[in-house]
Structure formats: structure tokens, C-alpha cells
Amino acid sequence: MKLAVRLVDIAARGVLLHQQDAKTLGVFPGDRVVITNLSTGFSIADYVETTSTLIKQGKLGIYHQSNEQLQVKDGESVEVRVSDRPVSLDYIRKKMEGERLSREEIKMIVTDIVHDNLSPSEITAFVICSYINNLDIDEIESLTRSMVETGDRLEFHTGPIVDKHSIGGVPGNKITFLVVPIIAAAGLLIPKTSSRAITGAGGSADLMEVLAPVEFSAAEVQQMTQKAGGVIVWGGATNIAPADDKIIIQEYPFKIDQIGQMIASVMAKKFAVGADVVAIDIPVGKNCKVHSIPEGRKLAQSFIEIGDRLGMRVECALTYGDAPVGRAIGPALEVKEALAILEGSESPNSLIEKSTEIAGIALELAGKANRGEGSALALDLLKSGKALKKMKDIIAIQGGNPEITSDLVKLGEFFHIVKAERDGYVVDLNNKSLITIARVAGAPNDHGAGLYIHAKPGTRLKRGDPIFTLYAERKWRLEKALETARTLRPVIVEGMLMDRVPNQREWLPSKQRNNGVE
């Protein structure tokens, strides 16, 4: 069928057919059609949406992203015909049934994800069935390799190339902002690509955006790393393992991160940048992605195994994840806290210790320190100010302002201090609730939103002492986040009195209740 093009300014893929034309063609919403540009002969396959009002019969609405490939003009004629459904849907279906997928089947799914041949709901189906039925180690290797093969790769001619990655899941985990400059200050190359938030309130890519642009091509990442020693960029913009971000986008609303996909997501990014040695941070805690030490050890073995199969030397650290790392949660707050440490602040100690331990493992793997001496070298590079200097180089090379200091980082203008309602001790912090509250306040997209924890577990508080300060860039978000905080009560302060259950029924003195009879 020939139809006349109407370009539709919607920043997505897809085409819009009049219901009558859809009927004539025999397609329903969600089906695919092949559209051919008659002047160039170039074709694309796209999903159909139908309308009885927005597009007249005889016309075909083409969304912006689809036309970036098709390159047709308003009014021009195109040929439209029914397309076959991608065979990868059958493989997703196979995984739904609990079967194992072969290397070729996984490669086909990943290729279709990268080329936008699967709709968001079809990618979600793949995410969810892998979540329910798990991926075995061979499937994880296939997924990792396919993610690398369908994107760009970096090739450095000097080595060793160092990398680090955290599996995430613990709020406030801004260690990348200390580890990367420490490694670069040791004279090593660390082309760090990060994802945005997956289950949290700020991924490292969201945090770095507070300081500098994070969207670069693979070639730019390589050049910048060679010049500055390191970078912190968003993997989703680089075309390095391009399927990764398309999968992560579908995980974000559910706050899930399936283990197999997580390993592939991390290891594909490491392999694609040409890493030789990799330190992996696995936070363990009751509200983390990994709940126990044995579970953490098992995951570590999978990372090491995939590293071996791909030719990277991997070591993992199981880290404390029962409470947030440091005190700040949310992009600007976290960056401020990390910069302050690079500038010489001695607290929070948990953040310094965790960062230098992970950097230490990487320094040892890269042969810069003897076994057991890496963290001391990392601490030296931090205390000497060399890591701060490197961080400024990194900010500058990415196009940010290297004169930025922790004092100048802008936080959300609306804030509220949540105070203790009674004397007592902070006995618990709920990571998941803290993340939910920070997200309701606007993090990670509103960079200034988040929360700063004044009292961590074990702190003795008097009634009226601050527990945490909530920040937002919009007033209504602050109010919504406060409401959420009141419901979730993310910080538990307990004295001897565990709880008090109020009686909210209307109260009348007994004389009145019994009609005056006492």
C-alpha cells in the first residue's frame, strides 16, 4: 500500500496509521510494518499505532526517530507492507517457559534490542522472564559477549587498563568519585563508564552530570582517558554496550536488577573499554541487591568466572551495605560530599575507608602495590591532594568547570530538617525507604534533590535533634517527599518506649457517654 508521509514531531520510534488503512493492511496496534523510502529504496520496520482522528486516511504519520533512519519528506509517498515479527520474540517466549537460550538466540535478542526492533514492552518481557527464570553462567557469558559485539570498543596501546564497578543497591555509594581520580593519580588509565540510577536515587552518571557533560562517543572516551588518565561518563551515550541502557530503562520503574543481566551489564562495559584488571564492589545488606555474605561470595565467583572467560582479571570486595555509604544521598549532595573528601575533609570515614579499600584492590591488581599495601597507597594519593588534582583534570577534559569546590555545589533550594520526636538511639536506617523518599523528592533527575543524614545508626539523639535534611528543587516535591517520609519512617529512633499507639476516636467523659449515669 502506498501512503503519503506526515512527519510527526514525537521523539520516539513508530508510525501512525488511520484505522481504516490499518484494517485494509490487516495490522493491529503493536504489529510491525515495513516502510520503504521510494526514492532511496531504504526500508525500516516499525511498530504501528492507529488513530481515527490524528491522521487522515491515505497518510502515514512517521515519528522523529524513525525518520532519522528513513529520511523521507512531508508529503512524499512511501510503500507500506506488513512485516514479519522478529524471531527473537520466540526466544523470549522460550525463556518465559524456563528453557536455556543458546549463544545465537541471545545474540539475536540483543541485536534486536540495539536496533530498536523490540518494543519497550517486549524488552520488559525479556527482563522479567530472566528475573523469574534466571540466566545460567553460559547465558550470562553469551549476553555479555553479545552486548559488546553489538557496540563500539576501545583499544588502548598501553596498559594495564584499570576499571572498577559497583553493583549498586546501597544508597550514597559515591566511591567512583574517589576511586577513579586515585587510580589516575597513580599513573594508570581508567576509562570509567557508569550507568544512571537503576534501583537507587543517583547512579554515577547522574552524579557526574552535576560537574560536567557525560555523553561522549567511544572514540572521545578513549582520547580523554589518554589525556587525563581517567573519565567518568555515561555508558548509555557511548555506544559501548548499547543494549545495556535499553535494558536498564526497563528495570528502573520496578527497582529490579536481575543478577545475570547485572553481571553482563557490568562486565560488558569493562570488556568493551579494554579493561585488563577490574575491582568489583558488592554491597551486602538486608535491603541491598545481595543479602548475605554466602550469596555475595557466589556472585563474586560468577564475576570472576566471566572475567576469566573474557580475559580480565577480576577481584571482588563484599562491602557493608546495611546503611548508606557516607551521609549524602542524591546527585548534588553526593558530589559535594565526595569533593569535600578530595579537598581534605576527614569524614565521613566510612566513605574514605571504602573508597581506598576498593582503589587499593585495583592498584594491587595493576601491580602498583604489593598485596595488602594497596589501600595505604590509595590513602596516600588521596591525602597528598594528587587525587583532587586528577579529579579537576577529569572535570576539565569532560568540559566542566575545574574550579568547582564542594562549597559551590548547588543543592535544591527547598529543604526541611526532620527532627527526633523523642530522646533515644538511632537503631536502624532503611535503605529502600531512603531511596524511595529521595526519588519522590526528585532525585536523580532533579540533581539538587535528595537527603543528608545527620544521625547514622548508634547515634544518641535528644528530642529535637536533626535526623536528616530533605532537599528538593520544587516545593511540591519536597512536600510529597515529606509525606512519604512520614509514612515510611526510614530512620528508627528507639528508647525504652518502643511505640505509642494513639487512640484517635472521639473522646467523651464517661458521665456523658452513659447519659449522666456514673
Ligand SMILES: O=P(O)(O)OC[C@H]1O[C@H](OP(=O)(O)O)[C@H](O)[C@@H]1O
Ligand atoms: O541505582 P543502583 O542500582 O544503586 O546502581 C547503579 C549504579 O551502580 C553502578 O555504579 P558505578 O558506576 O560503579 O559507580 C552503576 O554504574 C550505577 O552508577
Ligand SMILES: Nc1ccnc(=O)[nH]1
Ligand atoms: N546492572 C548494573 C548494575 C550496576 N551497574 C551497572 O552498570 N549495571
